[in-house]
Amino acid sequence: MDALNTVSYVFIGIGLFFNFIGAFGLHRFPDMYTRLHAATKCTTFGSIFLIMAVIVQSAGIWAIEGTLSQSVMCIHSVLALVALMVTNATGAHAIARAAHRSGEKPARAVVDDLESKAND
Amino acid sequence: MRFLITTVVAYLVYLLLTIGSGTVFLWSTAELIIGAVFAVVVGALLRNRFIGKDLRMLNPRRWFTFLVYLFPFFFAMAKANIDVAYRVITGRINPAIVKINPKLKNDLSLTILANSITLTPGTLSVDVDQKTNELYVHWINIDPKVLKDMPRDYHPICDSFPDWARRIAE
Known part of the structure; x- marks a missing residue:
């Protein structure tokens, strides 16, 4: 049980660190697109580790003590993880596309290939 | 069926x-x-x-390829996060939106690639041209070598991910 708790704490630590970096990046970056970088990548990665801590705990208790109710926690967390990874990336794409269509220019950009594309 | x-x-x-x-x-x-x-x-x-229209995703080899793909993907994702963390702390950015043509043919492979690009090193897919299947990618720290020629080289952006997407879904 001790090893299990240690692993969970390490995962929670890593997850909190990356979620914090994501929140910090939101304030620090200059424009919408760079902020999305911080908001999607860091929070997805951080949340993956937070969920993994839950999975480790519940799978461990399920395996050691045979508590059947823990399996619900374990499997639902895995499904939440998959849903999070797919929807977070898709959502970021939708926000970025909407921002560019409504005329938000990337700050300090070197090139903008999308500029010349006509909206269909 | x-x-x-x-x-x-x-x-x-x-x-x-x-x-x-x-x-x-x-x-x-x-x-x-x-x-x-x-x-x-x-x-x-x-x-x-x-x-x-077609049933090609029923092939178990494609699902197996997808599971294998998760490992290089997770590694790239970890790298991306350390990279973004570094840029958040130092504030060193050099952003641009570039157009790449990964030469993928169907929607599913393009979706996999676009999601992978969003979650991996320093890049975020912004828009897609549905006629030519070209992706517009926002790049947080651009490599000046890519800017020289117009059909942009996609290797610095997404490495071998288009090949993986092709193997999984085409």
Whole structure:
């Protein structure tokens, strides 16, 4: 049980660190697109580790003590993880596309290939 | 055929969600029966929506490739996060939006690639040209070498991911 708790704490630590970096990046970056970088990548990665801590705990208790109710926690967390990874990336794409269509220019950009594309 | 596949998938998802409810293996009898009924209803309603024109994703080799792909993907994702953390702390950015043509043919592979690009090193997919299947990618710290020629080289952006997407979904 001790090893299990240690692993969970390490995962929670890593997850909190990356979620914090994501929140910090939101304030620090200059424009919408760079902020999305911080908001999607860091929070997805951080949340993956937070969920993994839950999975480790519940799978461990399920395996050691045979508590059947823990399996619900374990499997639902895995499904939440998959849903999070797919929807977070898709959502970021939708926000970025909407921002560019409504005329938000990337700050300090070197090139903008999308500029010349006509909206269909 | 489509009805059968949709029903089986719906039933599997239902079983996955109700693990641990009883004593027949891991499920209770009531859950098994109700799940079967709902799976048949879902299969009858959605058989033309759930599966597209072709059945190539049924090939188990593609699913196996997808599982193998998760490992280089997770590694790239970890790298991306350390990179973004570094840029958050130092504030060194040099952003641009570039157009790449990964030469993928169908929607599913393009979706996989676009999601992978969003979650990996310093890049975020912004828009897609549906006629030519070209992606517009926002790059947080651009490599000046890419700017020289117009059909941009996609290797610095997404490495070998287009090949993986092609193997999984084409």
